[in-house]
Amino acid sequence: MPIRHSIIHLIDKKPDGSPSVLHVRDCELPDSQARDNLLTDLNEAYNAKPGKAWGLFHEESGAYPLSGWLRDYLDGKQDFVAFSCVAVEHLQKLMEESNLTVGGHAMFTHYQQGMTDYLAIALLHHSDGVTITEDLEVVPAKHLDLTQLHLAARINLSEWRNNPNSRQYISFLKGKGGRRVYDYFRDFIGCQEGIDAPGETRTLLKAFSDFVESEDLPEESAREKTNTLVGYATSQAKLGEPISLEELAALVDEDRPAAFYDFIRNKDYGMSPVFPADKRTLTQFKRFTGRTDGLSISFDAGLLGNKVEFDQARNQLVIHQVPQQLADQIKRAGASA
Structure with missing residues:
Protein backbone atom coordinates (compact mmCIF):
# COMPACT_ATOMS: atom_id res chain seq x y z
CA MET A 1 0.00 0.00 0.00
CA ASP A 196 -28.17 3.25 0.12
CA ALA A 197 -25.81 0.47 1.24
CA PRO A 198 -28.23 -1.07 3.79
CA GLY A 199 -31.05 -0.94 1.25
CA GLU A 200 -28.94 -2.48 -1.52
CA THR A 201 -27.76 -5.21 0.86
CA ARG A 202 -31.32 -5.99 1.95
CA THR A 203 -32.39 -6.19 -1.70
CA LEU A 204 -29.50 -8.56 -2.42
CA LEU A 205 -30.53 -10.84 0.43
CA LYS A 206 -34.17 -10.75 -0.72
CA ALA A 207 -33.10 -11.59 -4.29
CA PHE A 208 -30.95 -14.44 -3.01
CA SER A 209 -33.82 -15.88 -0.96
CA ASP A 210 -36.07 -15.69 -4.02
CA PHE A 211 -33.38 -17.39 -6.11
CA VAL A 212 -32.97 -20.24 -3.61
CA GLU A 213 -36.74 -20.72 -3.51
CA SER A 214 -37.05 -20.72 -7.31
CA GLU A 215 -34.29 -23.30 -7.66
CA ASP A 216 -35.92 -25.61 -5.08
CA LEU A 217 -32.47 -26.48 -3.78
CA PRO A 218 -31.77 -29.27 -1.28
CA GLU A 219 -31.25 -28.07 2.27
CA GLU A 220 -27.50 -28.66 2.31
CA SER A 221 -27.00 -26.88 -1.03
CA ALA A 222 -29.07 -23.88 0.08
CA ARG A 223 -27.06 -23.61 3.30
CA GLU A 224 -23.78 -23.85 1.39
CA LYS A 225 -24.77 -21.08 -1.04
CA THR A 226 -25.95 -18.91 1.85
CA ASN A 227 -22.59 -19.29 3.56
CA THR A 228 -20.83 -18.43 0.30
CA LEU A 229 -22.82 -15.22 -0.13
CA VAL A 230 -22.37 -14.06 3.45
CA GLY A 231 -18.69 -15.02 3.45
CA TYR A 232 -17.97 -13.13 0.23
CA ALA A 233 -19.92 -10.02 1.25
CA THR A 234 -18.38 -9.94 4.73
CA SER A 235 -14.89 -10.36 3.28
CA GLN A 236 -15.45 -7.49 0.85
CA ALA A 237 -16.68 -5.29 3.70
CA LYS A 238 -13.58 -6.07 5.77
CA LEU A 239 -11.38 -5.12 2.81
CA GLY A 240 -13.34 -1.94 2.19
CA GLU A 241 -14.26 -3.22 -1.27
CA PRO A 242 -17.74 -3.30 -2.86
CA ILE A 243 -19.79 -6.33 -3.82
CA SER A 244 -19.76 -7.23 -7.50
CA LEU A 245 -22.93 -9.08 -8.49
CA GLU A 246 -21.20 -10.89 -11.34
CA GLU A 247 -18.33 -11.98 -9.10
CA LEU A 248 -20.77 -13.09 -6.40
CA ALA A 249 -22.91 -15.04 -8.88
CA ALA A 250 -19.87 -16.99 -10.06
CA LEU A 251 -19.11 -17.98 -6.45
CA VAL A 252 -22.70 -18.89 -5.59
CA ASP A 253 -23.00 -21.34 -8.50
CA GLU A 254 -19.68 -22.39 -10.04
CA ASP A 255 -21.41 -24.71 -12.54
CA ARG A 256 -23.68 -21.90 -13.76
CA PRO A 257 -21.72 -18.73 -12.93
CA ALA A 258 -24.27 -16.41 -14.55
CA ALA A 259 -27.43 -17.99 -13.11
CA PHE A 260 -27.85 -15.78 -10.04
CA TYR A 261 -26.82 -12.62 -11.91
CA ASP A 262 -29.31 -13.35 -14.72
CA PHE A 263 -32.01 -14.06 -12.13
CA ILE A 264 -31.46 -10.63 -10.53
CA ARG A 265 -31.39 -8.86 -13.90
CA ASN A 266 -34.47 -10.61 -15.29
CA LYS A 267 -36.52 -9.99 -12.14
CA ASP A 268 -35.56 -6.29 -12.25
CA TYR A 269 -34.70 -5.77 -8.58
CA GLY A 270 -33.26 -2.38 -9.46
CA MET A 271 -29.86 -3.13 -7.91
CA SER A 272 -26.55 -1.54 -8.80
CA PRO A 273 -24.13 -4.06 -10.35
CA VAL A 274 -21.49 -2.95 -7.83
CA PHE A 275 -22.29 -1.59 -4.37
CA PRO A 276 -20.86 -1.53 -0.84
CA ALA A 277 -22.01 -4.18 1.62
CA ASP A 278 -23.60 -3.12 4.89
CA LYS A 279 -22.10 -5.23 7.67
CA ARG A 280 -24.95 -4.69 10.12
CA THR A 281 -27.51 -5.97 7.60
CA LEU A 282 -25.33 -8.98 6.79
CA THR A 283 -24.99 -10.02 10.42
CA GLN A 284 -28.77 -10.08 10.76
CA PHE A 285 -29.18 -12.41 7.77
CA LYS A 286 -29.77 -16.07 8.45
CA ARG A 287 -31.96 -18.78 7.00
CA PHE A 288 -33.83 -21.44 8.91
CA THR A 289 -34.13 -24.72 7.01
CA GLY A 290 -35.49 -28.16 7.81
CA ARG A 291 -36.59 -31.31 6.04
CA THR A 292 -38.43 -34.38 7.32
CA ASP A 293 -40.90 -36.98 6.00
CA GLY A 294 -41.41 -35.27 2.64
CA LEU A 295 -41.72 -31.79 4.20
CA SER A 296 -39.14 -29.13 3.36
CA ILE A 297 -39.21 -25.66 4.96
CA SER A 298 -36.80 -22.79 4.41
CA PHE A 299 -37.21 -19.11 5.28
CA ASP A 300 -35.25 -16.00 6.23
CA ALA A 301 -34.73 -15.41 9.93
CA GLY A 302 -36.14 -11.92 9.48
CA LEU A 303 -39.58 -13.41 8.77
CA LEU A 304 -39.77 -15.09 12.18
CA GLY A 305 -42.30 -13.30 14.34
CA ASN A 306 -43.78 -11.61 11.30
CA LYS A 307 -44.86 -13.86 8.43
CA VAL A 308 -43.80 -16.97 10.35
CA GLU A 309 -44.68 -17.66 14.00
CA PHE A 310 -43.34 -20.50 16.12
CA ASP A 311 -45.57 -21.98 18.83
CA GLN A 312 -42.97 -23.66 21.00
CA ALA A 313 -45.49 -25.30 23.33
CA ARG A 314 -47.23 -27.07 20.43
CA ASN A 315 -44.10 -27.38 18.26
CA GLN A 316 -45.97 -25.73 15.38
CA LEU A 317 -45.18 -23.15 12.72
CA VAL A 318 -47.89 -20.72 11.62
CA ILE A 319 -47.26 -19.24 8.15
CA HIS A 320 -48.99 -16.00 7.18
CA GLN A 321 -49.26 -14.91 3.54
CA VAL A 322 -48.59 -18.32 1.98
CA PRO A 323 -46.69 -17.95 -1.33
CA GLN A 324 -49.26 -17.63 -4.12
CA GLN A 325 -47.74 -20.42 -6.20
CA LEU A 326 -47.95 -22.81 -3.26
CA ALA A 327 -51.49 -21.70 -2.40
CA ASP A 328 -52.63 -22.27 -6.00
CA GLN A 329 -51.16 -25.80 -6.00
CA ILE A 330 -52.95 -26.64 -2.76
CA LYS A 331 -56.24 -25.26 -4.07
CA ARG A 332 -55.96 -27.28 -7.27
CA ALA A 333 -55.15 -30.44 -5.31
CA GLY A 334 -58.20 -29.85 -3.07
CA ALA A 335 -60.49 -29.27 -6.01
CA SER A 336 -59.46 -32.51 -7.71
CA ALA A 337 -59.74 -34.64 -4.57
Whole structure:
Protein backbone atom coordinates (compact mmCIF):
# COMPACT_ATOMS: atom_id res chain seq x y z
CA MET A 1 0.00 0.00 0.00
CA PRO A 2 2.42 2.72 -1.21
CA ILE A 3 1.90 6.13 0.41
CA ARG A 4 2.29 9.03 -2.00
CA HIS A 5 1.85 11.82 0.55
CA SER A 6 0.79 12.02 4.20
CA ILE A 7 0.54 14.77 6.82
CA ILE A 8 -0.99 15.36 10.25
CA HIS A 9 -2.23 18.64 11.71
CA LEU A 10 -3.66 19.31 15.17
CA ILE A 11 -6.91 21.07 15.97
CA ASP A 12 -6.64 21.71 19.69
CA LYS A 13 -10.18 22.27 20.91
CA LYS A 14 -11.04 21.96 24.58
CA PRO A 15 -14.43 20.76 25.81
CA ASP A 16 -14.90 23.98 27.81
CA GLY A 17 -16.15 25.88 24.77
CA SER A 18 -13.04 28.00 24.29
CA PRO A 19 -11.92 28.69 20.68
CA SER A 20 -9.81 26.01 19.04
CA VAL A 21 -6.15 26.48 18.18
CA LEU A 22 -4.79 25.09 14.91
CA HIS A 23 -1.25 23.69 14.84
CA VAL A 24 -0.23 23.23 11.19
CA ARG A 25 2.63 20.98 10.13
CA ASP A 26 4.67 22.60 7.35
CA CYS A 27 6.03 19.45 5.69
CA GLU A 28 4.91 15.94 4.86
CA LEU A 29 5.49 13.00 7.16
CA PRO A 30 8.76 11.29 6.22
CA ASP A 31 8.83 7.70 5.02
CA SER A 32 8.86 5.38 8.03
CA GLN A 33 7.54 2.04 9.15
CA ALA A 34 5.55 3.80 11.88
CA ARG A 35 3.73 5.95 9.30
CA ASP A 36 2.99 2.91 7.14
CA ASN A 37 1.74 0.95 10.16
CA LEU A 38 -0.52 3.83 11.15
CA LEU A 39 -2.21 3.83 7.73
CA THR A 40 -2.63 0.04 7.84
CA ASP A 41 -4.18 0.21 11.31
CA LEU A 42 -6.38 3.14 10.29
CA ASN A 43 -7.70 1.26 7.25
CA GLU A 44 -8.43 -1.83 9.32
CA ALA A 45 -10.27 0.22 11.94
CA TYR A 46 -12.18 2.11 9.26
CA ASN A 47 -13.21 -1.04 7.37
CA ALA A 48 -14.42 -2.64 10.59
CA LYS A 49 -16.72 0.27 11.43
CA PRO A 50 -20.42 -0.36 10.67
CA GLY A 51 -22.83 2.30 9.56
CA LYS A 52 -20.92 3.93 6.70
CA ALA A 53 -22.56 6.17 4.13
CA TRP A 54 -21.55 6.18 0.45
CA GLY A 55 -21.90 8.99 -1.99
CA LEU A 56 -20.40 11.64 -4.24
CA PHE A 57 -19.28 15.26 -4.11
CA HIS A 58 -21.74 18.10 -4.14
CA GLU A 59 -21.08 20.53 -6.95
CA GLU A 60 -18.12 22.67 -5.94
CA SER A 61 -19.18 25.91 -4.23
CA GLY A 62 -18.29 28.20 -1.35
CA ALA A 63 -20.16 25.83 0.95
CA TYR A 64 -18.41 22.76 -0.46
CA PRO A 65 -14.91 23.82 -1.55
CA LEU A 66 -12.91 20.64 -0.81
CA SER A 67 -13.43 19.01 -4.22
CA GLY A 68 -12.02 22.09 -5.95
CA TRP A 69 -8.93 22.16 -3.73
CA LEU A 70 -8.49 18.43 -4.25
CA ARG A 71 -8.77 18.80 -8.02
CA ASP A 72 -6.15 21.57 -7.98
CA TYR A 73 -3.80 19.31 -6.03
CA LEU A 74 -4.28 16.37 -8.38
CA ASP A 75 -3.82 18.65 -11.40
CA GLY A 76 -0.53 19.92 -9.96
CA LYS A 77 -1.75 23.47 -9.29
CA GLN A 78 -0.81 23.21 -5.59
CA ASP A 79 1.21 20.72 -3.59
CA PHE A 80 -0.12 18.27 -1.03
CA VAL A 81 0.96 20.33 2.00
CA ALA A 82 -0.82 23.43 0.70
CA PHE A 83 -3.94 21.39 -0.06
CA SER A 84 -3.99 19.86 3.43
CA CYS A 85 -3.44 23.26 5.10
CA VAL A 86 -6.34 24.99 3.37
CA ALA A 87 -8.51 21.91 3.98
CA VAL A 88 -7.74 21.68 7.71
CA GLU A 89 -8.42 25.40 8.13
CA HIS A 90 -11.86 24.84 6.61
CA LEU A 91 -12.38 21.83 8.89
CA GLN A 92 -11.50 23.95 11.92
CA LYS A 93 -13.99 26.63 10.84
CA LEU A 94 -16.83 24.11 10.52
CA MET A 95 -15.82 22.47 13.79
CA GLU A 96 -16.05 25.83 15.57
CA GLU A 97 -19.48 26.46 14.09
CA SER A 98 -20.74 23.04 15.17
CA ASN A 99 -19.54 23.49 18.77
CA LEU A 100 -19.78 19.72 19.23
CA THR A 101 -16.24 18.39 19.00
CA VAL A 102 -13.12 18.38 21.15
CA GLY A 103 -10.70 18.54 18.23
CA GLY A 104 -8.05 15.98 17.40
CA HIS A 105 -5.23 15.20 15.00
CA ALA A 106 -6.37 15.62 11.38
CA MET A 107 -4.60 13.10 9.14
CA PHE A 108 -4.57 13.41 5.35
CA THR A 109 -3.06 10.53 3.37
CA HIS A 110 -2.89 9.98 -0.38
CA TYR A 111 -2.04 6.33 -1.01
CA GLN A 112 -2.32 3.64 -3.64
CA GLN A 113 -3.87 0.21 -3.19
CA GLY A 114 -3.53 -2.04 -6.20
CA MET A 115 -4.18 0.18 -9.22
CA THR A 116 -6.44 2.56 -7.28
CA ASP A 117 -5.58 5.88 -5.63
CA TYR A 118 -7.32 6.91 -2.41
CA LEU A 119 -7.39 9.90 -0.10
CA ALA A 120 -8.04 9.07 3.55
CA ILE A 121 -9.04 11.85 5.94
CA ALA A 122 -9.50 11.07 9.63
CA LEU A 123 -9.71 12.86 12.95
CA LEU A 124 -7.58 10.87 15.38
CA HIS A 125 -7.74 10.89 19.18
CA HIS A 126 -5.55 9.69 22.02
CA SER A 127 -6.33 7.85 25.24
CA ASP A 128 -4.49 8.07 28.53
CA GLY A 129 -2.53 5.04 29.69
CA VAL A 130 0.70 4.05 31.39
CA THR A 131 4.00 2.66 30.27
CA ILE A 132 7.13 1.24 31.90
CA THR A 133 10.42 3.05 31.32
CA GLU A 134 13.89 1.57 30.89
CA ASP A 135 14.40 2.30 34.60
CA LEU A 136 11.35 0.14 35.35
CA GLU A 137 9.30 3.12 36.43
CA VAL A 138 5.56 3.31 35.72
CA VAL A 139 4.73 6.65 34.10
CA PRO A 140 1.70 8.15 32.36
CA ALA A 141 1.58 7.81 28.59
CA LYS A 142 -0.80 8.64 25.75
CA HIS A 143 -1.53 6.28 22.90
CA LEU A 144 -3.42 6.62 19.64
CA ASP A 145 -6.82 5.00 20.13
CA LEU A 146 -8.35 3.94 16.82
CA THR A 147 -11.33 2.43 18.62
CA GLN A 148 -12.38 6.07 19.06
CA LEU A 149 -12.44 6.63 15.29
CA HIS A 150 -15.73 8.44 14.67
CA LEU A 151 -14.97 11.04 11.99
CA ALA A 152 -13.27 9.69 8.88
CA ALA A 153 -13.76 9.49 5.14
CA ARG A 154 -12.16 7.74 2.22
CA ILE A 155 -12.27 9.07 -1.34
CA ASN A 156 -11.61 6.77 -4.29
CA LEU A 157 -9.67 9.26 -6.40
CA SER A 158 -9.41 6.95 -9.40
CA GLU A 159 -13.17 6.35 -9.46
CA TRP A 160 -13.90 10.06 -9.06
CA ARG A 161 -11.59 11.09 -11.88
CA ASN A 162 -12.31 8.28 -14.33
CA ASN A 163 -16.01 7.51 -13.83
CA PRO A 164 -18.10 10.70 -13.83
CA ASN A 165 -21.34 8.71 -13.45
CA SER A 166 -20.28 7.04 -10.21
CA ARG A 167 -22.34 7.80 -7.11
CA GLN A 168 -20.28 5.88 -4.58
CA TYR A 169 -16.65 7.00 -4.72
CA ILE A 170 -16.77 8.54 -1.23
CA SER A 171 -17.45 6.71 2.00
CA PHE A 172 -17.65 8.28 5.46
CA LEU A 173 -18.50 7.16 8.97
CA LYS A 174 -21.91 8.00 10.37
CA GLY A 175 -21.28 8.75 14.03
CA LYS A 176 -23.08 7.07 16.90
CA GLY A 177 -24.09 10.37 18.47
CA GLY A 178 -26.63 11.26 15.80
CA ARG A 179 -26.48 13.34 12.65
CA ARG A 180 -25.43 16.59 14.35
CA VAL A 181 -22.15 14.97 15.38
CA TYR A 182 -21.05 14.02 11.86
CA ASP A 183 -22.99 16.55 9.74
CA TYR A 184 -20.23 19.15 9.88
CA PHE A 185 -17.63 16.55 8.84
CA ARG A 186 -19.81 15.37 5.96
CA ASP A 187 -20.22 19.01 4.91
CA PHE A 188 -16.45 19.46 5.18
CA ILE A 189 -15.97 16.61 2.71
CA GLY A 190 -18.80 18.07 0.62
CA CYS A 191 -20.45 14.68 0.26
CA GLN A 192 -24.04 13.82 -0.58
CA GLU A 193 -25.27 10.28 -0.14
CA GLY A 194 -25.59 8.58 -3.52
CA ILE A 195 -26.28 4.95 -2.69
CA ASP A 196 -28.17 3.25 0.12
CA ALA A 197 -25.81 0.47 1.24
CA PRO A 198 -28.23 -1.07 3.79
CA GLY A 199 -31.05 -0.94 1.25
CA GLU A 200 -28.94 -2.48 -1.52
CA THR A 201 -27.76 -5.21 0.86
CA ARG A 202 -31.32 -5.99 1.95
CA THR A 203 -32.39 -6.19 -1.70
CA LEU A 204 -29.50 -8.56 -2.42
CA LEU A 205 -30.53 -10.84 0.43
CA LYS A 206 -34.17 -10.75 -0.72
CA ALA A 207 -33.10 -11.59 -4.29
CA PHE A 208 -30.95 -14.44 -3.01
CA SER A 209 -33.82 -15.88 -0.96
CA ASP A 210 -36.07 -15.69 -4.02
CA PHE A 211 -33.38 -17.39 -6.11
CA VAL A 212 -32.97 -20.24 -3.61
CA GLU A 213 -36.74 -20.72 -3.51
CA SER A 214 -37.05 -20.72 -7.31
CA GLU A 215 -34.29 -23.30 -7.66
CA ASP A 216 -35.92 -25.61 -5.08
CA LEU A 217 -32.47 -26.48 -3.78
CA PRO A 218 -31.77 -29.27 -1.28
CA GLU A 219 -31.25 -28.07 2.27
CA GLU A 220 -27.50 -28.66 2.31
CA SER A 221 -27.00 -26.88 -1.03
CA ALA A 222 -29.07 -23.88 0.08
CA ARG A 223 -27.06 -23.61 3.30
CA GLU A 224 -23.78 -23.85 1.39
CA LYS A 225 -24.77 -21.08 -1.04
CA THR A 226 -25.95 -18.91 1.85
CA ASN A 227 -22.59 -19.29 3.56
CA THR A 228 -20.83 -18.43 0.30
CA LEU A 229 -22.82 -15.22 -0.13
CA VAL A 230 -22.37 -14.06 3.45
CA GLY A 231 -18.69 -15.02 3.45
CA TYR A 232 -17.97 -13.13 0.23
CA ALA A 233 -19.92 -10.02 1.25
CA THR A 234 -18.38 -9.94 4.73
CA SER A 235 -14.89 -10.36 3.28
CA GLN A 236 -15.45 -7.49 0.85
CA ALA A 237 -16.68 -5.29 3.70
CA LYS A 238 -13.58 -6.07 5.77
CA LEU A 239 -11.38 -5.12 2.81
CA GLY A 240 -13.34 -1.94 2.19
CA GLU A 241 -14.26 -3.22 -1.27
CA PRO A 242 -17.74 -3.30 -2.86
CA ILE A 243 -19.79 -6.33 -3.82
CA SER A 244 -19.76 -7.23 -7.50
CA LEU A 245 -22.93 -9.08 -8.49
CA GLU A 246 -21.20 -10.89 -11.34
CA GLU A 247 -18.33 -11.98 -9.10
CA LEU A 248 -20.77 -13.09 -6.40
CA ALA A 249 -22.91 -15.04 -8.88
CA ALA A 250 -19.87 -16.99 -10.06
CA LEU A 251 -19.11 -17.98 -6.45
CA VAL A 252 -22.70 -18.89 -5.59
CA ASP A 253 -23.00 -21.34 -8.50
CA GLU A 254 -19.68 -22.39 -10.04
CA ASP A 255 -21.41 -24.71 -12.54
CA ARG A 256 -23.68 -21.90 -13.76
CA PRO A 257 -21.72 -18.73 -12.93
CA ALA A 258 -24.27 -16.41 -14.55
CA ALA A 259 -27.43 -17.99 -13.11
CA PHE A 260 -27.85 -15.78 -10.04
CA TYR A 261 -26.82 -12.62 -11.91
CA ASP A 262 -29.31 -13.35 -14.72
CA PHE A 263 -32.01 -14.06 -12.13
CA ILE A 264 -31.46 -10.63 -10.53
CA ARG A 265 -31.39 -8.86 -13.90
CA ASN A 266 -34.47 -10.61 -15.29
CA LYS A 267 -36.52 -9.99 -12.14
CA ASP A 268 -35.56 -6.29 -12.25
CA TYR A 269 -34.70 -5.77 -8.58
CA GLY A 270 -33.26 -2.38 -9.46
CA MET A 271 -29.86 -3.13 -7.91
CA SER A 272 -26.55 -1.54 -8.80
CA PRO A 273 -24.13 -4.06 -10.35
CA VAL A 274 -21.49 -2.95 -7.83
CA PHE A 275 -22.29 -1.59 -4.37
CA PRO A 276 -20.86 -1.53 -0.84
CA ALA A 277 -22.01 -4.18 1.62
CA ASP A 278 -23.60 -3.12 4.89
CA LYS A 279 -22.10 -5.23 7.67
CA ARG A 280 -24.95 -4.69 10.12
CA THR A 281 -27.51 -5.97 7.60
CA LEU A 282 -25.33 -8.98 6.79
CA THR A 283 -24.99 -10.02 10.42
CA GLN A 284 -28.77 -10.08 10.76
CA PHE A 285 -29.18 -12.41 7.77
CA LYS A 286 -29.77 -16.07 8.45
CA ARG A 287 -31.96 -18.78 7.00
CA PHE A 288 -33.83 -21.44 8.91
CA THR A 289 -34.13 -24.72 7.01
CA GLY A 290 -35.49 -28.16 7.81
CA ARG A 291 -36.59 -31.31 6.04
CA THR A 292 -38.43 -34.38 7.32
CA ASP A 293 -40.90 -36.98 6.00
CA GLY A 294 -41.41 -35.27 2.64
CA LEU A 295 -41.72 -31.79 4.20
CA SER A 296 -39.14 -29.13 3.36
CA ILE A 297 -39.21 -25.66 4.96
CA SER A 298 -36.80 -22.79 4.41
CA PHE A 299 -37.21 -19.11 5.28
CA ASP A 300 -35.25 -16.00 6.23
CA ALA A 301 -34.73 -15.41 9.93
CA GLY A 302 -36.14 -11.92 9.48
CA LEU A 303 -39.58 -13.41 8.77
CA LEU A 304 -39.77 -15.09 12.18
CA GLY A 305 -42.30 -13.30 14.34
CA ASN A 306 -43.78 -11.61 11.30
CA LYS A 307 -44.86 -13.86 8.43
CA VAL A 308 -43.80 -16.97 10.35
CA GLU A 309 -44.68 -17.66 14.00
CA PHE A 310 -43.34 -20.50 16.12
CA ASP A 311 -45.57 -21.98 18.83
CA GLN A 312 -42.97 -23.66 21.00
CA ALA A 313 -45.49 -25.30 23.33
CA ARG A 314 -47.23 -27.07 20.43
CA ASN A 315 -44.10 -27.38 18.26
CA GLN A 316 -45.97 -25.73 15.38
CA LEU A 317 -45.18 -23.15 12.72
CA VAL A 318 -47.89 -20.72 11.62
CA ILE A 319 -47.26 -19.24 8.15
CA HIS A 320 -48.99 -16.00 7.18
CA GLN A 321 -49.26 -14.91 3.54
CA VAL A 322 -48.59 -18.32 1.98
CA PRO A 323 -46.69 -17.95 -1.33
CA GLN A 324 -49.26 -17.63 -4.12
CA GLN A 325 -47.74 -20.42 -6.20
CA LEU A 326 -47.95 -22.81 -3.26
CA ALA A 327 -51.49 -21.70 -2.40
CA ASP A 328 -52.63 -22.27 -6.00
CA GLN A 329 -51.16 -25.80 -6.00
CA ILE A 330 -52.95 -26.64 -2.76
CA LYS A 331 -56.24 -25.26 -4.07
CA ARG A 332 -55.96 -27.28 -7.27
CA ALA A 333 -55.15 -30.44 -5.31
CA GLY A 334 -58.20 -29.85 -3.07
CA ALA A 335 -60.49 -29.27 -6.01
CA SER A 336 -59.46 -32.51 -7.71
CA ALA A 337 -59.74 -34.64 -4.57
